[in-house]
Amino acid sequence: MSLANKLSEERRARLAAERVLEQKQAELQAANRKLGQHARQLSNEIVETRAEVKTVKDENERVKSDLTVANEKVEQLERRLWHSIETIQDGIAFFDSDSRLIAANEAWLSVFDGLEDIRPGISYVEILQFATEEGIVDTGACAAHEWRENMLDRWQSNAPQPQMIRLWNGAHIKVIDQRGHRGDVVSLAMNITDTVRYQDRLKHARAKAEAASRAKSSFLANMSHEIRTPMNGVVGMAELLQDTQLSEEQMLYAETIKSSGEALLVIINDVLDYSKMEAEKLVLHAEPFDLERCIHELIMLLQPNATDKGLQLLVDYDLFLPTQFIGDRGRLRQVITNLMGNAIKFTEAGQVTVRIVGVHSDDDKVAHLHLTVEDTGIGIPEDEIGHIFGEFNQVDDEHNRKYEGTGLGLAISQKLIEMMNGKIWVESEAGQGSCFGFSVPLPVAEELAPDCFRVASQLNTALVVDPSDTSCAILAKQLGVMGITATCCGSGEEALKLNPEQFDVVLCEHHMHDMDGMELVSAMRERETSTPFIVISDSCQAAQQDPAHRHAHSVLQRPYPRSDLFRALQSLADLMSQPEQIAPEIEAETDLDPRAMRVLAAEDNKTNRLVFSKMIKALDIELQFAENGLEAVELYQSFKPDILFTDISMPEMDGKAAAREIRKLEESAAADAPLPIVAMTAHALDGDADDILNAGIDHYLTKPLKKAAILDHIQGVWREELRPPLPEDQDG
Numbered sequence: 001m002s003l004a005n006k007l008s009e010e011r012r013a014r015l016a017a018e019r020v021l022e023q024k025q026a027e028l029q030a031a032n033r034k035l036g037q038h039a040r041q042l043s044n045e046i047v048e049t050r051a052e053v054k055t056v057k058d059e060n061e062r063v064k065s066d067l068t069v070a071n072e073k074v075e076q077l078e079r080r081l082w083h084s085i086e087t088i089q090d091g092i093a094f095f096d097s098d099s100r101l102i103a104a105n106e107a108w109l110s111v112f113d114g115l116e117d118i119r120p121g122i123s124y125v126e127i128l129q130f131a132t133e134e135g136i137v138d139t140g141a142c143a144a145h146e147w148r149e150n151m152l153d154r155w156q157s158n159a160p161q162p163q164m165i166r167l168w169n170g171a172h173i174k175v176i177d178q179r180g181h182r183g184d185v186v187s188l189a190m191n192i193t194d195t196v197r198y199q200d201r202l203k204h205a206r207a208k209a210e211a212a213s214r215a216k217s218s219f220l221a222n223m224s225h226e227i228r229t230p231m232n233g234v235v236g237m238a239e240l241l242q243d244t245q246l247s248e249e250q251m252l253y254a255e256t257i258k259s260s261g262e263a264l265l266v267i268i269n270d271v272l273d274y275s276k277m278e279a280e281k282l283v284l285h286a287e288p289f290d291l292e293r294c295i296h297e298l299i300m301l302l303q304p305n306a307t308d309k310g311l312q313l314l315v316d317y318d319l320f321l322p323t324q325f326i327g328d329r330g331r332l333r334q335v336i337t338n339l340m341g342n343a344i345k346f347t348e349a350g351q352v353t354v355r356i357v358g359v360h361s362d363d364d365k366v367a368h369l370h371l372t373v374e375d376t377g378i379g380i381p382e383d384e385i386g387h388i389f390g391e392f393n394q395v396d397d398e399h400n401r402k403y404e405g406t407g408l409g410l411a412i413s414q415k416l417i418e419m420m421n422g423k424i425w426v427e428s429e430a431g432q433g434s435c436f437g438f439s440v441p442l443p444v445a446e447e448l449a450p451d452c453f454r455v456a457s458q459l460n461t462a463l464v465v466d467p468s469d470t471s472c473a474i475l476a477k478q479l480g481v482m483g484i485t486a487t488c489c490g491s492g493e494e495a496l497k498l499n500p501e502q503f504d505v506v507l508c509e510h511h512m513h514d515m516d517g518m519e520l521v522s523a524m525r526e527r528e529t530s531t532p533f534i535v536i537s538d539s540c541q542a543a544q545q546d547p548a549h550r551h552a553h554s555v556l557q558r559p560y561p562r563s564d565l566f567r568a569l570q571s572l573a574d575l576m577s578q579p580e581q582i583a584p585e586i587e588a589e590t591d592l593d594p595r596a597m598r599v600l601a602a603e604d605n606k607t608n609r610l611v612f613s614k615m616i617k618a619l620d621i622e623l624q625f626a627e628n629g630l631e632a633v634e635l636y637q638s639f640k641p642d643i644l645f646t647d648i649s650m651p652e653m654d655g656k657a658a659a660r661e662i663r664k665l666e667e668s669a670a671a672d673a674p675l676p677i678v679a680m681t682a683h684a685l686d687g688d689a690d691d692i693l694n695a696g697i698d699h700y701l702t703k704p705l706k707k708a709a710i711l712d713h714i715q716g717v718w719r720e721e722l723r724p725p726l727p728e729d730q731d732g
């Protein structure tokens, strides 16, 4: 090969090598650039990482210091918490879920009096064991093992009830255990010794106060009795004094003593009742009673006052209303007495009408009674009406000033009615009259057949003769219910004009102007009018003393219970089937000399015996006294009285025991008619009336006794075969 070729070949090779070198150099440069870039990136990353590490380090430092602060705080809080727990005087202990003691404060541990075994780790069962074995708790009547079992049962329940524990030293601990949700238990032991002692003191003080209050009640009872007994003497003697020969001045003195004594008794009763209500000591005693009878008894009691003032007392008792109710008879009577007493007191002329209606549903056996007392008296001015039920409130005007009173009666009545779940109200117009009313729900104690008051068909028409429109209207309504059509007229002359022959019966008021009831029946008989005649009179006694009363079929004492009116008409209807007996004529006097009535009075107090004997001295009767219940029972057997009046409080045997004894004797001897027994009582407190009536006593009179009331009772039991107690020339 030529040199040139060789040279060119070498040049080509060199050129190729140079190109390879260039390429490799370029590649090396590129790699270097990449490396440089990577190195820069790495260096950047290192810088960043370093910064991050620093941040984390800082953060770490901060967290560390925060943690230290937090730990310090926790420690401080724990210290404070324990300090607080230690400061608490009640014991606190913590138990884990295995019932082992974790910790307890000093107060809790002190109960165990430094026992070393009572320390964290001890179980609850062991604690109970120590408590009983070391005599720390006083388990009382409960045996130690029983006490521990009870305590453990309680501990294991989900929500243990608080438990009272008594310690050996008399301290009382109330244990309250609270279970947490991980099974831990916090046990709180509160020392309630002071509270228990305070409660004991309170109980003691309460018992003492109750004893004092009972003493006060019995003091009130005794006081009322003690005051009333001598007052009976004062008022009774003053009344007797008035029956003697007195100068006008002396008569005034006697009247003043009597009325002041009576007024004082009213005040004493009002104040007693009111103070009992204030002390919430007044309780109602519900028992079956006869409302209609109760109202008629009241009318009889108030009749003398009304008659003195020329007022008529009328009763309108709804014929469809039952008579027997269950309620506090005495307290209802007190309210009605107050309303009627006021009506009579504040009425100078006209009448006082008591109306009783009631809504009675068979389902609930409770009647909603509605009783009103209407009068035609002075009335109450409009601006005063709102106040009169308040205590000591009285209308103060020229019409009212002359009437006496305490102003407590209506306040007491209102409270009583409210206690019976009822309400009381008044409607009144000054100068026209007042209408006081109350409504009370009262359970009914009887079944009333709707037609129980229908009389036999012989009686269809009646002539009612009465000057009072109200009275006529009431009677006509009652007759209507009995199936009798009534025609009313206002005087005897009018009755005669109406031709009484055309009626089946004539019912006539006794006292009328011009021609009274007895004159009317005499006139009718003179005209040979034989229509049966029934006289209605405020005083049966006066009517029976009139010889003309024998022309009458019967005399009805006003106010009459519906049953009396019904009985009188029914007996008439029965007689009409034997016509010859309808118009009784004067019977031939019997040859037999009737005996005098025998009256037995049991009374231990000498003055009261004197008052009693003086009050009935004008009567044609035989009177014997017993000085106690025993003597009364003996005399009942030997003297065979027609009526017994008995005091309640007497030595040896009281009036109630004597009445019970007499009722027993009557039962064993199967006596025909029971002896009428009338109690004379000075008791003013609860339950007395009930006790008296439950002892078999028929009626009771409250002391001071009234002559008229005694006479009424004696007259009420008089029978045809006995000598009339009042001589013919006496008008009572």
Ligand code: ADP
Pocket: 338, 342, 343, 344, 346, 375, 377, 378, 379, 380, 388, 393, 394, 395, 396, 400, 404, 405, 406, 407, 408, 409, 410, 411, 433, 434
């Ligand atoms: P007292 O009758 O003892 O004064 P009450 O509380 O019974 O006490 O009556 C309060 C007052 O109400 C009476 O003083 C009288 O002013 C008035 N009042 C009560 N009832 C009537 C009545 N029927 N008519 C007129 N005023 C009456």
